Amino acid sequence: MAGQDQNQPQNQRPFEPDELSTNPTPFSDADALATEQGSSGSGNQPLEIQLDPLATIRESQSPALFSDADATIASAPDDEARLSSTAPPPPRSPSPADDAATLVIAADQQLRSETATEMASQPGNGTDGPSRSTWNLRIHSHNVEGQLSGIVNRTNDAALQASPVAAAIAQSASAPEYQILGMLAQGGMGIVYRARQTSLNREMAIKTLKPGQDDPIAAQEMFVSEAVITANLVHPNIVPVHDLGRNAEGKLFYSMKQVSGRDWRKAMPELSREENLDILLKVCDAVAYAHSQGVINRDLKPENVFVGSYGEVIVLDWGLAVVNDRFSRRDSVLISTRGCAGTLAYAAPELFDTDTRRICPQTDVYLLGAILFEILEGFPPHILKSFSQLAGPRKRRDAVFAAVRNNQIEQDVRNSGELMQIARQAMATSPSERFPSVEELQKAIRQYRTTGRAEELLAEVRSSTEKTTSYDQYQQSVALFTEALRLWPSDQRAIAGDRAARRGFAELALRRSDFDLGLEVVADRSESELQALATQLTAGRRRRTIIRTTWLVSSGLAMLLLGL
Template sequence: FANLDATVDSVGEIFANLDATVDSVGEIPANLGATVDSVGEIPANLGATVDSVGEIPANLGATVDSVSEIPVSGGSTVDSVTLPPGQQAAGQKAADQKASGDSRLATMDSISSSSFAADMMSRAGDPHARTLENTLVIQPRVLGNQATSAGKVTGRRDYDLLDKLGEGGMGIVYTARQESIRRVVALKMLKAAGTHQANQREKFLAEAVITGDLEHPNIVPIYDLGRDENGAIFYAMKRVQGTPWDKLVTKKSLQENLDILLKVADAVGFAHSKQVIHRDLKPENVMLGDFGEVLVMDWGLAITVGRSTQFAMGGTPAYMAPEMVLGPPSEIGVRSDVYLLGAILYEFLVGHRPHGGQTITQCLMAASRNVITPTEKTGELVEIALRAMATKPNDRYAGVRELQEAIRSYQSHFESISLSTRAQEDLAEAQRGDRYESFARALFGFQEAVALWDGNDKARDGALQTALAYGRSAQRRGDFDLGLSLLDGAVEEHRALAGELRAAQRERELRNQRLKAARRIGAALIATIFLIITGAAIWIKMEAD
């Protein structure tokens, strides 16, 4: 068993580092970068999407669609562990349903994309049931593969498969050329194993239906839905040339990450207007295009509010809101996505995800209790993130727009904060050199910062301290009028300095008055002497004549 880039349907034991898609796994003691549909026990560090999990003692940054039983604190299931008051009944109801044979809540992880989607999974095996597969018009398409099918497909081909882009829980994504208009698209195809499973086909189609209904600049558009000659279902969508946000988030500046988050929120807000909840928002599911595009991907866990009455509790444990772990389903709504947006904000602010743990059980328990990994960082943005991640949905922002307004308010403050930071540097320089121009620049910076954001208390205090220091500099130079013009009489320190300046000003005025008097007396004496000398000269001349 080597390093596989393979699709595995049933695996007993694989002692290898797999980059594989696993549908059913008994035990895999390996470090997997894999997508897992059904897992018995995986003692590994997974960065995977998990559909159904028995027990995974691993640290997951993974998406979990359905968790049937995860032993916690002595083998209790998630439904009955650390439920807050008022939700014990919901957990007991789920347990009763499970005991009575109704396992849909534990196994169904499909999207609800229509009014009948809630029970489509139970009907998927009935050829006459009103399922998506029976109601959608799925066009037959001819696919070719330039790399492996040269010469095998003759005549018209709708799509030519070019390269494999990636692989997820249900499907494989290729780049393909749409021959009808000769454009390159991304083509997502249901895996071979899923092609023969009605529930997998329904999940895949529901994802296409929901994504296709969300026409927004920040959501990948769906172009076509079809079935190839072998019966495999696929859909074609816009190919985005770019990089997942999680690969770049640490390389972006704070402002760049905030701008990306606001665009993600635009897409999510639009989805909410269509009653669609994403449930799996995280940087990994956001694609950053090479030309500035920001696109929210992977709507595979999305549900439709008001239409979905039964669905699995799903999401990524490191980001999940408490109600996404504990339920009941009726609690999951707009504010659950607000929580996820707050979790993303928290992650790129502090450098780690909100929930952690050595095992998936610990991570899920942290999410269920809303235990957020602490940080020493503080500030307005951290407070915004923490409010968005409040334990009770009603304590969070009411919707995406309110969260955006809070972030934009911070952004409007950001320039004010930047100005006050530069002004603080100018003040330090002024104090070192005792230079008027540096004091003036610092004072102007603080005053502008306050003008931009009246709540910038640091800038307001900075302006007062700068005026005081500027005033003392003026005092040392004898510019008492300048010093007095800088001071605020409502501030005690300013009043004290103003008193000193006025006293010095009076002393100077008295000194000036005495000097003026002396000058007048001197002038009078000079004039008197001049008159005496002049008179004497005249008298002497007259006597001589």
Template sequence: MRSLLDTIDDDGSLAKRLAEMPADAKTITLAISQFRNTLQHPSWADDEQLPLFSEVDTDSLNETIDGGPIEGAKPIDDGFVPPRRIRSLNDAANDDDDDVEYRLIGKLGSGGTGIVYQAHQRAIDREVAIKVLRSELAADPSSRSRFLAEARVIGALDHPNVIALHDLCIDDKGQLFYAMKRIDGTSWDLQIDEMDVEKNLSILLRVADAIRYAHSQGWIHRDLKPENVMLGRFGEVLVADWGLAVNCFPHQEHREHLVAQASSAIGGTPAYMSPELASGNVASLGFATDVYLLGAILYQILSGHPPHHGSNLLDCIQAAARNDIRSTDAQGELVDVALRAMATRPEDRYASVEDFVAAIEIRRTHEESERLVRRAKRRAWDTPPEDSDDPYEKLGSAITLTNEAMELWPENRRAAETLRRLQVDFARIAANQGDLDLSIRLYESAGEGESEAAARIRADRDRRDKARENQAKFSALFTFSPEAGLLIRWSDKVVIEVNDACTELLGYEKEELVGQVISKLTIWACPSRRQIFVEELAKNGRIDNFETQFLHRCATMQDPECEKFALNKQRTADGAELSGAESDGVGPDGMMPEGIMIAQPIDVLISARTVEVGGEEMLLSTIRDISKRREIERDLEQSRQRLKDLQRLAGLGTWSYDPVADEIRWSSETYRITGRDPAKGAPSLRELMNLVHPDDRLILNDAITMAMQNGASYQIRFRQKDDTGVYRNLLARGQGDVNEFGQTVDLYGVLMPAR
């Protein structure tokens, strides 16, 4: 029995020809018959010089190529193949052929053994695809036999992911052809690089379903690859090209039949071939051969290239025979699945397609769990929680992500350890915020309930509880506290006490505040913020670091005109910046007539806790002046704006993204760095993501998301496709521009080539 490598080694001209051809992803076939052995490759056929249909004289099959008789040769017996008439649509001379069943419309593609045309089937009035055996192979018994076998295999496999066969016929000139469903779409190999891993995995699993069904009927495909999978416009995934399929009977007594089948045509696609296919070891063929090919496609999905390669086609075949697999930077459990499926020995691979699919499903779950853990870590620790405006939300959302990861994969040790660390960090921050009960619960959830830190928090809580018992002594001390504060009766929200620091901060006399309902005090610059404060107090009984603006009143504020101005300010502010005059007679310098100063807004933080004072529940509210901090923040914002302006003036590779307008802006230097024609304009965010290498899209998306959420700065490397289709290595630095309400109004930064 001849193998593929034996044939190549024995034919020096053939080996030379293969060595001169670049490695590709095309099918090669060694056809073995009593007349001649033929090695076929799609690029060796000159389609333009071949007529659509050549008249075939079956008697010539009893003659040699030079016309001499072949002793013992027998005419070809195709079995039952009904005749059908077929003509070209352009053949006007055949307009009167009422019995023509198929009219050819155009050519769809070709391979080493057949040509595929689009055709119209007259009887059913539908568009079909017709595959025709090449005319130069029509007189070859083994080629005809394999062509008929391919059609009958497709017809026997009634599965939604196997292309449907409509008809198997012979035309009036003796040419074999079969009609099948025409797919409005493209082959997978033309789209695989543009799809993300999840989309490609979904397609692979549907291909595996078709192969699992074929195996249940005893068939081995032998040439699985993306090029042989058709993707329809409406979600169809169809396995095609069953020309190398053989039937693998499960019982040992049928093994000789398999060997005979496989020996008549050895081949496949070197870039994906299993070692037994490349070496021609027919005795090792089995269902594990298709498992290898499925693993090879999975490897391409993850690495971006097929498993075998060489400097030329001969090197690629030899690499497949040795099972030399190209290296990749891709890592993870799915890579391990692909490598096991591509084990050199068939018995070391997955025992069945079902086992291969189950391994993918398990690993996909694990990969998703790990991805959630990575997101949780970035969310919590890309910047220290203490630096966040809302560390509770930051850590809380990270804990939620980690819990989701553990639900997907309960045995995920990284998720369990990450959850413990997050809970400990949250407990520490809660303790710093004074939430001692929450802190203790978090330590206990993390399994650190008996730790030294938890013991300290318990001691703090005990001291706090004891202090609450002595709150009756608080009133006298409260009055002289250096921190501004109000003591409010919880039952009716009436101010019971204010300290000296509070009256100094607000510019009021104590008598003007004591006895007033907190919701009606005219110290609020923004009525809507006052309403939010009251509602949150009513809902939670406490409040922490509530940011708002109060109006500081000067000593002459009792003037009726000044009072009128202040009231107008309060009614119209509603969160807007307080500027301009609101009553008649106020000058542009903000001064009332005769030198009376108007009330000035001050930025404050309010915190409130319930305490027991004389057996009655009180609300202790402390007020902290943060005007200087806000002024510094505004100065910082101005500095950032100036920096962006300087970058634009300097002509650096700058960029910015407006999330409201969904608009990206590039400097002229950025077009040069990315290799994009300025006439195209800056890409949209969606288009930009499509230009980024699929392996880098997640990290870029996460960086943008983090910057959008909290203005975090970042520096990332990624690959972006230029106008020639080449990926360029780039380095991006940037951060979000956050307004005073904590909303990201702009992303900006610089772009440069990565070194």
């Protein structure tokens, strides 16, 4: 069905998210891999001042109990649902170092690593360093269970003389694996650092927990669960996690790939609709894979998607993910969480139920539909335009909560065509009324990009005047319908649309005496109406040929008579 979707710059948001927040620079955990410096702030900021509906809600309390609509809240585990591995150490009072930064290596270790190269260049020196070679690495000893074949190396002087790479072997057990290079960003619960992994001499991102958590034990359990879940989702569009550990002070961290680029929300207004749809389909690929592994994200939004400088599309934040029986590492993650978690501006109604049994893959389908809505309109679905008339952030907060609970979606939209219908179906109130899977949502979007867009082009050209009508739109429409039929040969919409586009093209060519051009789209068709047009075009071409031949003969005879 033809619609009004137009490929044009995105609308402005009805009101800026910061109008709902007294925090001028809200962050999500998805800023983890941002290459720009995150804003600093207290690690124990009162909940009452965070009112951004684009922030992730992470507390396991009913939204009605909060004074802020958009606080960063994470669903905490039930008391009986703890990690099956060794319990984390009991919480200790935060030290001044906690408030300053969470470093992975001690200060004396960092100093030693910075001076190692100079010290190792001295003959016979037994300290770590690249010695006389160019091997700027630190290869560390690891305990490996099981038999490995290989070459045994010894870190003695003879070995150093025989093999320069031996200088890269860390001889000290306390030699650091990571060197902190600076802070990248911070979110509601975590801080992310830029770091160098010494064993491979590469830059990484290292994520730690913010100090001052209300429930340190629960925060650590969620952190470890996030690391394990993400590490087991091996997909090109999911951030790779490489290591989980603790530093000498006992602070947990995990390392992951560092990507240059920016979050999708910042990039979205500058991209065309087709470019944004390409990104959305890649996000769908990641989420569909996660579902196949028994993982439901619960917090999909543009801020949690990173768009790299070289076309990478990475889903970053899996901190609120829940798992089902299909996840193969259930013995290492939280398996029971409470509800009331997610990001209000995009949230499905069931995300703010205290009962999490309604959380299902269709919950993520809803979130993907909400992102599609934002691609079309330029703002999330639960940020209604009427909210701009409300006085004060608290009233707006309450209105956003009500919009989520009642599944209120902005109705005053510029785009009401098929793509918006797809978004609204994905955001149906009942999970059973949504697309049954992410793959089905992808199929609908891809089908729109062929059949739906072709129908829109056909409607546009039919509504134009004879003088302004061009072959270009007909040609594009025919090409898209042809592609749709290649993908879905039995699609009745594509069959009917293809026939109508070819008929319109041929009729225009007939009126303009472009007989050969018209025959290109109808000559080999079996439909009676197209065959009739092909007959008329052929007859017109024959008449034109006769007229041209007659004129040439007459001109030749005239010239011959004049010459005589």
